[in-house]
Amino acid sequence: MCPHEPPCPSAESQDREAARTIAAHPEQGWSLLCNGVVLFEDTGELLPNGVAIAPHRPLPLVGAA
Template sequence: MCQHQPACPSADSADREAAHPMVSRPEQGWSLLCNGVVLFEDTGELLPDGQIIAPHRPLRADQVAAAA
């Protein structure tokens, strides 16, 4: 799908979220990246093969301190 130079990371790459957004629907909370990944605002993902990636938000400083 990607026609950028250099090409964006593929959907199966660890850095797939770095691909360029092709469609963005912030009012609905999602973006379609050029590698076919649907990225949700909660950091969850839907890959082109139908695989679901659970949200993976980073912890806030107060959450890190509480876990220690």
């Protein structure tokens, strides 16, 4: 249960990455969010139920210099 006000988004919500970081390990490339999501530096995620979300980096702009 999230102790923050307003509460952090749940692990099932689309904005789950907006939850607060409760443990950060940048040297290992991951952070644990308040909602139980493990967020990796490559933008991949591991949800509390074991589901893995593939990295979802934005695509580069075509024609950008």
